Amino acid sequence: MLVLSDGEDSGSGGPALDEVRRRLGDLYDGDRRTGHQVRVFAVRYRRADQPATGSSPLRELADITGGIFADASPGNVDSVLDQLISDF
Numbered sequence: 001m002l003v004l005s006d007g008e009d010s011g012s013g014g015p016a017l018d019e020v021r022r023r024l025g026d027l028y029d030g031d032r033r034t035g036h037q038v039r040v041f042a043v044r045y046r047r048a049d050q051p052a053t054g055s056s057p058l059r060e061l062a063d064i065t066g067g068i069f070a071d072a073s074p075g076n077v078d079s080v081l082d083q084l085i086s087d088f
Contacts, residue, residue: 001038001039001040001041001067002041002043002084003040003041003042003043003058003061004043004045005042005043005044005045005058006044006045006046007044007046007056007057007058017057017060020057020061021060021064024061024064024065025064038065039062039065039066039067039068040061040062040064040065040067041062041067041068041070041084041087042058042059042061042062042067042068042069042070043058043069043070043071043072043077043080043081043084044056044058044069044070044071044072045072045073045077046071046072046073047073047074048073048074048075050073052071056069056071068084068087070083070084
């Protein structure tokens with residue numbers, strides 16, 4: 001699954017991050033998958049003047065599911081998406 005986001009939760013009304021972690025934890029047991037094959041490829045798309053981030057809820061979602069997190073901006077989004085496609 002490819003998730004593109006600015007990385008900000010601006011009142012989406014969805015479940016809180018802790019709830020998402022719990023639900024994913026029920027499906028994925030650490031590094032060992034429990035029969036689920038959906039990996040989250042998460043891209044935080046930021047403005048060029050915003051700093052890259054070291055930790056992020058998007059990174060956590062990618063890590064839990066065995067996917068990849070990438071931090072993209074207008075200057076590198078093409079190469080980031082090319083890299084994600086090659087990792088499928």
